[in-house]
Amino acid sequence: MLSGTGPESPVPTAASGGGGAGLRPAGADAGQGREGTYGEYGGRFVPETLIPALDELETGWREAKDDDSFRDELDRLGRDYGGRPTPLTLAERFAPGKRLYLKREDLLHTGAHKLNNALGQALLARRLGKQRIVAETGAGQHGVAAATVCARFGFECVVYMGAEDMRRQRPNVERMRLLGAEVRPVEFGTRTLKEATSEAIRDWIATVETTHYLIGSCVGPHPYPEIVRELQAVIGHEAREQILQAEGHLPEVAVACVGGGSNAIGLFAGFLADDVRLVGVEAGGAASLGTGRTAVLHGSRSSVLADEDGQVLDAESISAGLDYPGSGPEHAFLRDSGRAEYATATDDEALAAFRRLARTEGILPALEPAHALARVAELDEEVVLLCLSGRGDKDLEEVLSR
Amino acid sequence: MCGPDTPELAEAAAEGGADLLELGFPFSDPLADGPVIRRAAERALAQGMRTGACLETLAATRARLPETPLVPMTYSSLLEAYGWERFADDARAAGATSLIIVDLPADERADLRRIQLVAPTSTDKRIRLAGERTDGWLYLVTLTGTTGARDGLSPTLAGLVERARTATKLPLYAGFGISTPEQARAAAELADGVVVGTSALEAAERGPAALRDYVKSLRTALDAAAVPA
Numbered sequence: 039m040l041s042g043t044g045p046e047s048p049v050p051t052a053a054s055g056g057g058g059a060g061l062r063p064a065g066a067d068a069g070q071g072r073e074g075t076y077g078e079y080g081g082r083f084v085p086e087t088l089i090p091a092l093d094e095l096e097t098g099w100r101e102a103k104d105d106d107s108f109r110d111e112l113d114r115l116g117r118d119y120g121g122r123p124t125p126l127t128l129a130e131r132f133a134p135g136k137r138l139y140l141k142r143e144d145l146l147h148t149g150a151h152k153l154n155n156a157l158g159q160a161l162l163a164r165r166l167g168k169q170r171i172v173a174e175t176g177a178g179q180h181g182v183a184a185a186t187v188c189a190r191f192g193f194e195c196v197v198y199m200g201a202e203d204m205r206r207q208r209p210n211v212e213r214m215r216l217l218g219a220e221v222r223p224v225e226f227g228t229r230t231l232k233e234a235t236s237e238a239i240r241d242w243i244a245t246v247e248t249t250h251y252l253i254g255s256c257v258g259p260h261p262y263p264e265i266v267r268e269l270q271a272v273i274g275h276e277a278r279e280q281i282l283q284a285e286g287h288l289p290e291v292a293v294a295c296v297g298g299g300s301n302a303i304g305l306f307a308g309f310l311a312d313d314v315r316l317v318g319v320e321a322g323g324a325a326s327l328g329t330g331r332t333a334v335l336h337g338s339r340s341s342v343l344a345d346e347d348g349q350v351l352d353a354e355s356i357s358a359g360l361d362y363p364g365s366g367p368e369h370a371f372l373r374d375s376g377r378a379e380y381a382t383a384t385d386d387e388a389l390a391a392f393r394r395l396a397r398t399e400g401i402l403p404a405l406e407p408a409h410a411l412a413r414v415a416e417l418d419e420e421v422v423l424l425c426l427s428g429r430g431d432k433d434l435e436e437v438l439s440r
Numbered sequence: 441m442c443g444p445d446t447p448e449l450a451e452a453a454a455e456g457g458a459d460l461l462e463l464g465f466p467f468s469d470p471l472a473d474g475p476v477i478r479r480a481a482e483r484a485l486a487q488g489m490r491t492g493a494c495l496e497t498l499a500a501t502r503a504r505l506p507e508t509p510l511v512p513m514t515y516s517s518l519l520e521a522y523g524w525e526r527f528a529d530d531a532r533a534a535g536a537t538s539l540i541i542v543d544l545p546a547d548e549r550a551d552l553r554r555i556q557l558v559a560p561t562s563t564d565k566r567i568r569l570a571g572e573r574t575d576g577w578l579y580l581v582t583l584t585g586t587t588g589a590r591d592g593l594s595p596t597l598a599g600l601v602e603r604a605r606t607a608t609k610l611p612l613y614a615g616f617g618i619s620t621p622e623q624a625r626a627a628a629e630l631a632d633g634v635v636v637g638t639s640a641l642e643a644a645e646r647g648p649a650a651l652r653d654y655v656k657s658l659r660t661a662l663d664a665a666a667v668p669a
Binding site: 082236245337344 | 521584
């Protein structure tokens with residue numbers, strides 16, 4: 039994990055959005071354009087109060103990723119605590135006529151890829167001397183991962199969660215509480231991930247001197263999109279080696295669901311420099327890359343569901359993890375450059391894919407990657423790699439009620 | 441916060457003794473704001489107070505108050521959508537004296553002339569940069585947190601004023617967390633003026649007379665304050 043042994047890409051810069059390596063050497067991020075930007079996207083659009091903390095975080099991150107002891111500890115935690123490497127499973131009955139490989143992040147400790155990021159940021163928070171962690175969560179998977187690492191490292195943990203999401207992801211709320219986290223309901227606006235993220239940032243504005251904000255996706259002000267992408271890149275690097283082993287060549291296409299986009303950017307990171315088609319799948323009612331426009335949300339400029347005045351619109355999805363009107367700035371850049379493409383799946387299509395994977399492969403996926411599964415059948419390619427980013431236990435009530 | 445009553449309320453505030461007025465252009469996701477201003481923004485948006493309507497409100501307010509400085513206060517997403525330069529031009533044409541963009545730090549968009557904010561967490565270097573780039577006065581965020589009333593004046597203001605004085609000769613106005621005449625007076629003994637948002641907004645919700653009286657209570661307290669050294 040994050041060993042830096044991944045293939046060195048010729049274009050590993052945050053500014054160009056390229057990159058194949060896990061943790062890259064300092065200075066590799068200058069690239070074209072301004073630091074912390076991906077083409078016209080990214081940046082830091084936050085109140086002045088947070089800027090010194092973001093500077094401190096950036097410095098701490100640069101030092102950490104060049105520090106062998108940081109990498110070693112993260113690799114060890116990923117392996118001994120998280121269960122890495124996660125397997126690659128050939129799903130022949132789900133996708134007859136194809137060679138569909140599932141990267142099994144659902145088998146990671148806590149049941150989703152979110153732990154990769156939470157472990158890395160917890161180590162970073164400890165280096166920065168913070169005692170308290172604040173996080174937002176939608177589906178609850180990032181909240182559970184945050185609560186988990188806080189228990190493991192002895193941090194105080196506060197998770198903001200929309201009241202609507204607390205209702206539809208009840209098991210994860212109970213998990214977070216059992217792990218010792220305080221779950222604070224957010225009762226205004228959409229009462230989902232957008233509002234929970236705003237409240238987590240407001241908490242951070244008031245507590246920034248003692249608190250690390252453990253953002254859950256590749257969104258937010260610089261350097262968060264880069265940190266999250268680098269911590270999730272382990273998905274793509276492992277999958278690359280595994281599929282080379284299994285097939286003897288790279289996949290023709292790599293597919294992942296996109297809400298904020300962290301599992302997708304982690305998967306894509308393994309293949310950006312290769313001749314591999316990259317496809318992100320958004321929820322139909324939350325297609326910020328498909329139908330969004332450039333706006334500023336939660337500290338960065340990206341493709342956002344917004345109206346012509348720049349006011350952010352409500353997303354709508356059965357999947358709490360995709361129910362977010364923004365997306366990471368690097369995804370917006372990859373879309374514009376044509377390197378990645380973004381499709382959508384409806385609630386019903388995701389539910390059908392959920393049921394099909396359960397019946398054909400004996401795997402209950404989370405509703406989020408069920409959106410990616412829903413697009414597999416119509417791909418022209420035969421050898422498909424898909425990130426199964428989480429398991430479906432949290433969604434049983436939602437699925438059974440439909 | 442911009443709304444149909446804004447021109448009348450602005451006039452009342454000026455009668456009460458306000459030297460300068462901020463007009464909130466509402467944004468759906470105001471990260472720097474506490475519950476009172478956030479709810480006010482939600483209501484304003486529900487009433488259709490989008491950028492165009494806010495600019496019209498600004499112009500109508502300017503028509504009533506030809507002399508008082510008027511400063512739109514908003515978030516980057518509105519300017520991104522409207523066009524950064526176009527927003528600045530149209531706001532000026534509608535009577536704006538300057539701009540405050542809460543989520544646009546001094547090192548972003550240096551070319552856009554505006555009032556810069558500094559906070560207790562700002563480094564000396566950043567305070568200097570903000571002082572160099574600010575438009576007319578520097579906005580001191582008195583506390584580490586979002587907007588809204590607090591029990592007492594933030595203890596971090598004194599240190600911030602001291603640091604800002606070495607960085608700029610421009611006037612320093614302190615805001616965030618100031619609601620009572622006592623807090624205003626205490627802040628004014630350190631800084632050159634105070635900015636009151638949340639409590640003024642709550643007074644405005646009770647009507648122009650209530651706002652005038654509230655501003656007058658602040659004015660009286662400020663006039664009794666010792667002038668900063």
